[in-house]
Amino acid sequence: MNTKLIFNIAIxxxxxxxxxxxVAAIGVTFSITMxxxxxxxxxxxxxxxxxxxxxxxxxxxxxNEIKPNERQPLNSSPGFSDSYNFIQSVxxxxxxxxxxxxxxxMKQVKNDPRVLGLxxxxxxxxxxxxxxxxxxxxxxxxxxxxxxxxxxxxxYIVKGNSADIKNLSNTIVLGKGLAEQLLADxxxxxxxxxxxxxxFRLKVxxxxxxxxxxxxxxxxxxxxxxxxxLLGEPKNYITDIQVKLKDINQAPVVAKEYAxxxxxxxxxxxxxxxxxxxxxxxRTIISYSVGITxxxxxxxxxYNILNMMIYEKMDSIAILKATGFSGRDVNWIFLVIALSIxxxxxxxGLFLGFLLSNVIDNIPFNTAALPTVKTYPINYNPVYxxxxxxxxxxxxxxxGYFPARKASKVDxxxxxxxx
Amino acid sequence: MSEIILEARHxxxxxxxxxxxxxxxxxxxxxxxxxFVSVVGKSGCGKSTLLYILSTxxxxxxxxxxxxxxxxxxxxEKELARVRNEKIGFVFQFHYLLNEFSVLENIxxxxxxxxxxxxxxxxxRAMELLKILGIDKLAAKKATxxxxxxxxxxxxxxxxxxxxxxxxxxxxxxxxxxxxxxxVFDIFQKLANDLNQSLLVVxxxxxxxxxxxxxxxxxxxxxxSQ
Ligand SMILES: Nc1ncnc2c1ncn2[C@@H]1O[C@H](COP(=O)(O)OP(=O)(O)OP(=O)(O)O)[C@@H](O)[C@H]1O
Ligand SMILES: [Mg+2]
Numbered sequence: 126m127n128t129k130l131i132f133n134i135a136i137x138x139x140x141x142x143x144x145x146x147x148v149a150a151i152g153v154t155f156s157i158t159m160x161x162x163x164x165x166x167x168x169x170x171x172x173x174x175x176x177x178x179x180x181x182x183x184x185x186x187x188x189n190e191i192k193p194n195e196r197q198p199l200n201s202s203p204g205f206s207d208s209y210n211f212i213q214s215v216x217x218x219x220x221x222x223x224x225x226x227x228x229x230x231m232k233q234v235k236n237d238p239r240v241l242g243l244x245x246x247x248x249x250x251x252x253x254x255x256x257x258x259x260x261x262x263x264x265x266x267x268x269x270x271x272x273x274x275x276x277x278x279x280x281y282i283v284k285g286n287s288a289d290i291k292n293l294s295n296t297i298v299l300g301k302g303l304a305e306q307l308l309a310d311x312x313x314x315x316x317x318x319x320x321x322x323x324x325f326r327l328k329v330x331x332x333x334x335x336x337x338x339x340x341x342x343x344x345x346x347x348x349x350x351x352x353x354x355l356l357g358e359p360k361n362y363i364t365d366i367q368v369k370l371k372d373i374n375q376a377p378v379v380a381k382e383y384a385x386x387x388x389x390x391x392x393x394x395x396x397x398x399x400x401x402x403x404x405x406x407x408r409t410i411i412s413y414s415v416g417i418t419x420x421x422x423x424x425x426x427x428y429n430i431l432n433m434m435i436y437e438k439m440d441s442i443a444i445l446k447a448t449g450f451s452g453r454d455v456n457w458i459f460l461v462i463a464l465s466i467x468x469x470x471x472x473x474g475l476f477l478g479f480l481l482s483n484v485i486d487n488i489p490f491n492t493a494a495l496p497t498v499k500t501y502p503i504n505y506n507p508v509y510x511x512x513x514x515x516x517x518x519x520x521x522x523x524x525g526y527f528p529a530r531k532a533s534k535v536d537x538x539x540x541x542x543x544x
Numbered sequence: 545m546s547e548i549i550l551e552a553r554h555x556x557x558x559x560x561x562x563x564x565x566x567x568x569x570x571x572x573x574x575x576x577x578x579x580f581v582s583v584v585g586k587s588g589c590g591k592s593t594l595l596y597i598l599s600t601x602x603x604x605x606x607x608x609x610x611x612x613x614x615x616x617x618x619x620x621e622k623e624l625a626r627v628r629n630e631k632i633g634f635v636f637q638f639h640y641l642l643n644e645f646s647v648l649e650n651i652x653x654x655x656x657x658x659x660x661x662x663x664x665x666x667x668x669r670a671m672e673l674l675k676i677l678g679i680d681k682l683a684a685k686k687a688t689x690x691x692x693x694x695x696x697x698x699x700x701x702x703x704x705x706x707x708x709x710x711x712x713x714x715x716x717x718x719x720x721x722x723x724x725x726x727x728v729f730d731i732f733q734k735l736a737n738d739l740n741q742s743l744l745v746v747x748x749x750x751x752x753x754x755x756x757x758x759x760x761x762x763x764x765x766x767x768x769s770q
Contacts, residue, residue, distance in 0.1 A: 130656045134644075141644040444640040447601060448654040448702065449629020451622040538596045541636060541714075 131454060135461035138441070142434060149430045150470035152423035153521065157474025157513045158481060160416030164509040165482040167412040169502035171405045177336055180277045182394055183244075183367030184376040187234075187383055189224050190390045191217045222248075227363040230387050239370055239379060244271035246365040247352045252318040255307050259318065262303060262343045266352025275369045278346075285311045285331025290348045297327040297351075301334040302342035319355050327351070417516070424520040427466055431459060431528035435535075442532055443540035456533035463525020464518060471517025475510050546576040548613065549709050549742045550598065555607035557593055557765075567593050568605070569765045575710065575744060580736040582753040583746045585762030591746045592714055594762070598744065599632055599712050600624040612709050629658050633703025635713035640699065641687035647698050648674070648683040655705040666705070673701040677731060693724030700731060710742040711735070717749055729755060 139146045193215040199205055224230060227245070234243050247266035252259040269291045272278040279287055283301060290296045299309060309315050309329045317325050327347065334341055347355075353362050368383075370376055376393035384391040395402075435442070442455055486503040557568035567590045575581055583591050596602040598609065600616050603624070609616040612631055616624065628634070641650045648670055655666035674680040677697045682690060690698065696716060703711050711732075717725035729752055735741040736757075745756070753759050760770040 127657060127659050130653075130659075134653075137644040440640055441642050441644070444642060445653075446625070447599070447628065447634050447636075447640075449625050449627075449657050451625035453622065454625075454657075536601075538602050541596075541601075541638075541640075542592065 127454075131457045132461055134445075135458045135465065138434070138438065138458070139462055139465060142437075145430050145434070146466060149423075149427045149466045150473070152426040153420075153467055153470025153517050154474040154477060156416070156419035156423040157471050157517050158477040159419050160516070161475060161478025161509050161513050162481045162485070163416055164409075164412045164512075165478070165503045165505060166485055166501070167408050168506065168509075169504040171408050172504055173498060173502040175405060178398055179394070180280075181335060182398060183276075183365075184370040184373055184394045185368040185380045185383060185391055186397070187224060187230065187366040187368065187387060187389050187391045188364060189222055191222060193217045222364045223358070223362045224364065224366065224387075224389055226387075227361055227366065230389070231363075231366060233386075234366065234368055234383070237379075239372070239375055241369045241371050242271060242275045243369070244268055244275050244367045245349060245363045246367055247349060247356070247358075247362065248364050249352050249356050250320050251355070253303065253307055254316040254318055254324075260303070260306055262300075262317075262345060264297065264317070264352055264355065265344065265346050266349040267346055268349055276367070281333050281335050283332045283334045285329070287331050287333075287346075289330035290346065290351070293328070293330065294348075295325070295327050295351060295354075296330045296347065298331040298333050298346040299329055300341035300344040301332045302338060303345060304329065304332050306342065317355070319357075321357065323355075323357070325355055416513075420516050420520045423470075424524040427463060427521055427524035428528065431463055431525055432531075434462070435459065435528050435532045438532075439535060439540050442535045443537040446535070446537040447541070452533035455535070456529045459529035459532045460522070460525050463521045463529065467517045467521025467524075470521075471514055474517065475513055478510070478513065479505075546578070548574050549577050549579075549611070550575040550744070551608075551610040552598065553608040553610070555594070555597060555605055555609065557590070557597060557602075557605040567765050568597070571607070571765075571767055573760065573767060573770055575742055577709075577742055578736065578740040579758060580732065580743045580756045581745070581758045581760060582756040583744065583760045583762060584748070584750070584753045587748075589762045590765045591762055595712055595714050595744070595746050599634055600628055629654055630706055631709040633700075633706070633708040633711040635696070635699050635703050635711065635716045637715040637718040641690075641695055641702075643686070643688050645687060646683070647679075647685050647687060647690070650687055650698060651702045651705055654702060658706050660706075670701065670705060673704050674698075676734075677701050693720055693727065696720060696724070696728055697731070700728070704735070704741075710744060713743070713745045715747055715749075716745060717747065717752060725749065725752065 197212055197215065199210050199212060231243060231245065234240055245268055249264045249266065251262055251264050253262050267278070269278065269287055273287070282298065285298065287298055290298055297315065299307065299315070307315055311329055311331065313329050314326050315329060317327060319325065333344065333346060353360060356362065368379070370379060373394065377395055380391040380393035383389070445455060482503045482505065485501050488501050490498060490501045492498070551574045552571050555568055555571040556566065558564055558566045571594060583594070585591055593602070597605050600609070607617070611627060616627065619627070642653070645653070648667070651670040651673060652666050655661065655669070656663065671680060671683065674683055677700060679694055679697050682694060682698070687695070687698070717728050720728065732743055732745065733755070736743055747753050758770065761768050
């Protein structure tokens with residue numbers, strides 16, 4: 126087959142009808158532009174919304190749940206071993222919130238090749254005292270470096286310097302909502318009462334804003350050492366070990382394994398936040414369906430235009446066949462016509478899609494709930510450009526397939542006799 | 545003994561729409577190299593139908609067709625296309641040209657399809673043909689800008705580009721005035737005499753037919769004299 130000649134004829138036919146060609150190509154361009162932009166924007170939003178939670182959530186959380194011992198003494202007593210024992214009002218006895226042997230666990234987890242890093246945490250329930258009012262709140266004791274590295278803690282500090290909680294003792298970072306309730310500025314001292322009734326005075330060194338109001342009204346952060354001091358606990362007192370994995374999808378497996386080896390509770394992120402995935406999936410499906418619908422509509426446009434072109438070009442097809450072009454050659458000529466519309470329309474579409482995404486990316490988007498976001502989020506994922514390119518070619522191929530086949534089946538005798 | 549270029553053996557053809565009618569009945573004849581043959585007969589006697597079969601475009605017939613001693617009957621569409629490209633030049637009554645292309649490009653197309661010679665050589669030959677036919681000034685013009693007589697000459701040039709074994713024409717002068725008809729006839733005559741080109745021309749033009757060396761007369765689907 127003479128590829129160059131086929132292309133040459135196809136392009137000449139295209140150019141002779143450049144207005145129709147342009148309309149068909151614009152259809153493809155439009156749909157690819159929208160497809161790329163829509164997906165980039167939608168997944169950008171998805172990522173942003175997910176990040177809101179996922180960034181701040183451990184992939185696997187190791188903790189100790191306060192619950193009654195499953196092995197009650199009565200069951201071990203030989204006198205009752207044959208009977209079925211009903212024990213009522215079982216209380217959690219000497220269970221404690223802290224993780225046993227936390228240091229050894231942390232060491233072992235750190236050496237696990239699947240683990241990206243870990244960050245220990247202590248939860249302390251306190252009252253913030255503001256005049257006569259007590260506001261319930263939580264102080265989290267954190268390792269500020271690990272927390273920033275793994276859970277982007279510093280991204281959420283809207284004022285002040287979070288490193289101070291490590292460098293200065295008895296310091297605290299308040300949730301923005303909480304700080305507003307307490308009327309506490311940076312440098313001010315707030316008073317807290319622990320659950321054991323002890324009073325402490327802590328200096329405010331920063332504000333924290335997660336974007337989730339409910340959290341910001343109750344949460345605050347201090348160093349591990351400060352929190353241990355508040356609770357009157359020793360240095361090895363840790364209530365949570367937050368683990369971040371290299372591959373988030375391994376979380377359920379790892380959690381199960383840790384629960385077994387460390388004899389503690391371990392929860393994976395998928396179980397803890399199952400609702401997020403649903404939202405993400407739905408948004409992605411919507412974007413794909415809109416994009417594909419646009420492309421199919423463009424495909425019908427191309428189909429129509431090619432069909433019309435073939436009726437107009439019946440004479441040309443007859444001459445080509447009479448002078449020695451085979452049905453296959455004619456088939457290729459029209460497929461090349463369709464595919465060039467798809468190729469150039471699609472290419473322009475990808476380019477315009479990139480431009481449009483870029484424009485959206487630069488539109489200011491300021492919201493109090495999302496301190497780290499300044500403009501609308503765009504996810505520049507090459508995969509969408511690739512899918513767009515493939516789709517534009519595939520749709521135009523199918524749009525051209527039947528007209529091209531029809532053209533290849535034209536009987537020159539019928540055309541010539543018909544004159 | 546001269547070389548046989550085309551041979552028809554007992555060709556039958558019927559149309560089934562709306563009722564079965566036999567259009568060609570037992571057509572047998574041969575054409576030798578260099579012969580200039582005209583086919584005449586009343587309207588509707590099956591001349592065009594026969595020509596479409598001989599040119600391999602119509603394959604729904606009974607009998608056998610040989611071109612250049614190669615059996616055409618039963619060949620695949622693609623192989624027939626190759627034969628048309630290489631061995632047959634076709635000239636129609638309605639001088640079909642591709643409107644998207646210039647005169648020169650139109651003439652070159654079958655040559656480029658055959659792709660046996662480099663592009664420059666095909667172009668050179670196309671220009672030469674235009675000169676022989678006296679229309680070399682039109683080379684760069686679009687096909688749509690030509691007169692009927694000019695178009696027909698371009699079509700003849702196109703049919704010659706691959707140096708075919710035989711040229712077939714269906715009423716090539718049917719749409720032309722007297723002067724242009726004469727020009728076309730003279731070209732054919734020159735091709736036959738100077739280049740030993742074989743020609744098979746269907747015509748209504750008795751004057752035209754009378755000037756050819758051999759006349760095949762058809763009547764009601766049969767050859768009555770040749
Ligand atoms: N597709 C077809 N279906 C049915 N009958 C056909 C078809 N094509 C041609 N015929 C018939 O076949 C016969 C021969 O037609 P053909 O075109 O070969 O005649 P012709 O000799 O070329 O006539 P003319 O000199 O007018 O061109 C005619 O009677 C015509 O009606
Ligand atoms: Mg006829």
